[in-house]
Amino acid sequence: xxxxxxxxxxxxxxxxxxxxxxxxxxxxxxxxxxxxxxxxxxxxxxxxxxxxxxxxxxxxxxxxxxxxxxxxxxxxxxxxxxxxxxxxxxxxxxxxxxxxxxxxxxxxxxxxxxxxxxxxxxxxxxxxxxxxxxxxxxxxxxxxxxxxxxxxxxxxxxxxxxxxxxxxxxxxxxxxxxxxxxxxxxxxxxxxxxxxxxxxxxxxxxxxxxxxxxxxxxxxxxxxxxxxxxxxxxxxxxxxxxxxxxxxxxxxxxxxxxxxxxxxxxxxxxxx
Amino acid sequence: xxxxxxxxxxxxxxxxxxxxxxxxxxxxxxxxxxxxxxxxxxxxxxxxxxxxxxxxxxxxxxxxxxxxxxxxxxxxxxxxxxxxxxxxxxxxxxxxxxxxxxxxxxxxxxxxxxxxxxxxxxxxxxxxxxxxxxxxxxxxxxxxxxxxxxxxxxxxxxxxxxxxxxxxxxxxxxxxxxxxxxxxxxxxxxxxxxxxxxxxxxxxxxxxxxxxxxxxxxxxxxxxxxxxxxxxxxxxxxxxxxxxxxxxxxxxxxxxxxxxxxxxxxxxxxxxxxxxxxxxxxxxxxxxxxxxxxxxxxxxxxxxxxxxxxxxxxxxxxxxxxxxxxxxxxxxxxxxxxxxxxxxxxxxxxxxxxxxxxxxxxxxxxxxxx
Numbered sequence: 001x002x003x004x005x006x007x008x009x010x011x012x013x014x015x016x017x018x019x020x021x022x023x024x025x026x027x028x029x030x031x032x033x034x035x036x037x038x039x040x041x042x043x044x045x046x047x048x049x050x051x052x053x054x055x056x057x058x059x060x061x062x063x064x065x066x067x068x069x070x071x072x073x074x075x076x077x078x079x080x081x082x083x084x085x086x087x088x089x090x091x092x093x094x095x096x097x098x099x100x101x102x103x104x105x106x107x108x109x110x111x112x113x114x115x116x117x118x119x120x121x122x123x124x125x126x127x128x129x130x131x132x133x134x135x136x137x138x139x140x141x142x143x144x145x146x147x148x149x150x151x152x153x154x155x156x157x158x159x160x161x162x163x164x165x166x167x168x169x170x171x172x173x174x175x176x177x178x179x180x181x182x183x184x185x186x187x188x189x190x191x192x193x194x195x196x197x198x199x200x201x202x203x204x205x206x207x208x209x210x211x212x213x214x215x216x217x218x219x220x221x222x223x224x225x226x227x228x229x230x231x232x233x234x235x236x237x238x239x240x241x242x243x244x245x246x247x248x249x250x251x252x253x254x255x256x257x258x259x260x261x262x263x264x265x266x267x268x269x270x271x272x
Numbered sequence: 273x274x275x276x277x278x279x280x281x282x283x284x285x286x287x288x289x290x291x292x293x294x295x296x297x298x299x300x301x302x303x304x305x306x307x308x309x310x311x312x313x314x315x316x317x318x319x320x321x322x323x324x325x326x327x328x329x330x331x332x333x334x335x336x337x338x339x340x341x342x343x344x345x346x347x348x349x350x351x352x353x354x355x356x357x358x359x360x361x362x363x364x365x366x367x368x369x370x371x372x373x374x375x376x377x378x379x380x381x382x383x384x385x386x387x388x389x390x391x392x393x394x395x396x397x398x399x400x401x402x403x404x405x406x407x408x409x410x411x412x413x414x415x416x417x418x419x420x421x422x423x424x425x426x427x428x429x430x431x432x433x434x435x436x437x438x439x440x441x442x443x444x445x446x447x448x449x450x451x452x453x454x455x456x457x458x459x460x461x462x463x464x465x466x467x468x469x470x471x472x473x474x475x476x477x478x479x480x481x482x483x484x485x486x487x488x489x490x491x492x493x494x495x496x497x498x499x500x501x502x503x504x505x506x507x508x509x510x511x512x513x514x515x516x517x518x519x520x521x522x523x524x525x526x527x528x529x530x531x532x533x534x535x536x537x538x539x540x541x542x543x544x545x546x547x548x549x550x551x552x553x554x555x556x557x558x559x560x561x562x563x564x565x566x567x568x569x570x571x572x573x574x575x576x577x578x579x580x581x582x583x584x585x586x587x588x589x590x591x592x593x594x595x596x597x598x599x600x601x602x603x604x605x606x607x608x609x610x611x612x613x614x615x616x617x618x619x620x621x622x623x624x625x626x627x628x629x630x631x632x633x634x635x636x637x638x639x640x641x642x
Contacts, residue, residue, distance in 0.1 A: 093510030105505035
């Protein structure tokens with residue numbers, strides 16, 4: 001295994017940096033139920049890291065721990081070389097971690113553009129007075145951040161719907177808008193909770209392309225949860241496999257695929 | 273046909289982000305402003321000012337304020353009447369010079385504020401009180417928050433009734449606005465001129481609308497709407513929910529305070545708190561924004577106009593045209609206004625603003641159906 005601080009180059013020529021986030025012995029309980037049992041893994045800069053596992057394995061809980069919704073009873077979260085104290089989700093966002101949700105969590109009453117602009121909120125600091133007058137810092141920020149938002153809109157090819165209220169959009173586009181909102185924050189770590197759930201093959205291909213492009217073009221570190229094995233094996237650099245709250249595998253897609261425990265978890269094993 | 277944006281291109285983001293990106297809209301807005309400022313004051317008489325323009329302008333400010341809280345930030349409030357009372361009583365105290373007592377002795381007395389600044393201080397004090405009563409909103413949501421703000425309503429009315437300091441120890445327990453002028457023109461008191469009070473209120477209404485619009489189309493507004501639409505997602509993109517809700521309470525209460533101050537000092541002149549700022553006022557303003565359209569600046573004005581104009585229109589039709597006795601018309605008024613509200617909400621639950629939007633979309637295509 002490579003050293004935490006070391007970079008290496010993958011077979012397809014991408015540079016994977018040092019560890020940016022490390023989960024150390026995370027345990028999460030809901031009353032008597034242990035959703036996550038003593039799990040450790042790390043995420044390296046610039047990589048696409050997948051978390052897979054059967055339903056109820058604790059994948060989403062893991063993502064919720066990273067984004068600050070759940071506070072683990074045990075274990076430490078290390079981010080950018082420092083131990084992260086327990087934080088509110090909005091503080092996590094201000095640290096540069098953005099995410100999407102399994103069931104879309106867009107602001108239905110707002111237009112696509114406004115939704116994407118909300119992704120820029122952590123970068124907008126102008127005072128109330130300036131905003132009231134729409135002068136000075138507020139006006140400048142609106143225009144600067146609009147430019148960045150438009151770049152993302154361009155990138156994800158949703159220019160035509162930028163002024164459409166989100167409630168009117170079909171499912172696949174909503175997923176894309178949600179990705180746009182997360183990307184607009186220019187996150188250093190992007191968490192995707194089942195970005196391809198409920199999509200047909202074509203939409204999945206589009207979404208996979210976007211994920212790869214995001215990683216390639218912006219160098220964004222991505223951690224994603226996905227059920228489609230084909231997609232996971234093709235996209236990700238390394239995979240964590242969870243089952244019943246425990247980690248049963250960790251490594252490259254190739255390693256994971258040939259791991260007996262993983263095969264058992266997915267295909268079932270005869271109990272005799 | 274009547275209304276189109278063809279050939280109207282924005283070439284910069286600043287142009288695209290302005291309040292009225294479509295030229296036709298922009299010119300219509302300038303026209304309305306021009307008529308309101310330069311023509312209306314010359315044709316006004318006492319009746320028009322007192323029964324139409326002033327209530328419309330003042331309630332518009334209150335509706336704007338409440339719409340920011342309820343329509344944009346999704347926090348239901350039934351404390352509007354109480355907050356208007358805070359604005360009115362603060363305005364009164366600052367007009368007459370705030371006296372600070374300690375241990376039965378007068379410590380000092382602030383100088384009397386000019387009426388313009390007294391009204392603004394009414395807004396500022398209400399903003400503080402609003403933030404205070406907004407604190408529970410972090411834990412309480414929906415109907416329960418409405419009940420909590422109801423407590424604010426009753427507490428504030430009780431406070432202004434019981435603590436005689438607020439009404440300067442007057443025997444009647446009322447507050448009445450002394451004569452005050454701005455640039456040598458009387459604004460408050462019994463002998464004001466219609467155009468002066470009209471322009472005074474108009475200034476505050478326009479300023480409130482511009483400020484509300486700037487806030488709601490910018491970062492603050494997006495934070496509020498994010499909280500309204502999905503608070504979990506709002507938090508995940510970095511919105512501090514407490515801060516967002518409290519700023520909404522602050523701005524909303526500021527406007528409501530301004531409207532309360534104007535309602536007392538310029539419009540009514542003398543006020544008894546339970547009568548002028550009771551729970552019915554909270555409901556009235558809430559109805560205005562529901563009928564006008566939640567989450568819309570235009571809707572606040574439309575709702576205020578609807579509920580101010582409708583009774584007057586019914587009275588004109590009943591008494592002046594049909595010649596019915598006044599008392600019957602007054603009762604019919606209540607029945608008809610109530611009925612119309614119900615009919616209206618069934619026909620268009622999203623308010624006048626939605627009607628307006630649909631009308632614009634139809635006009636854009638006229639005379640073709642698609």
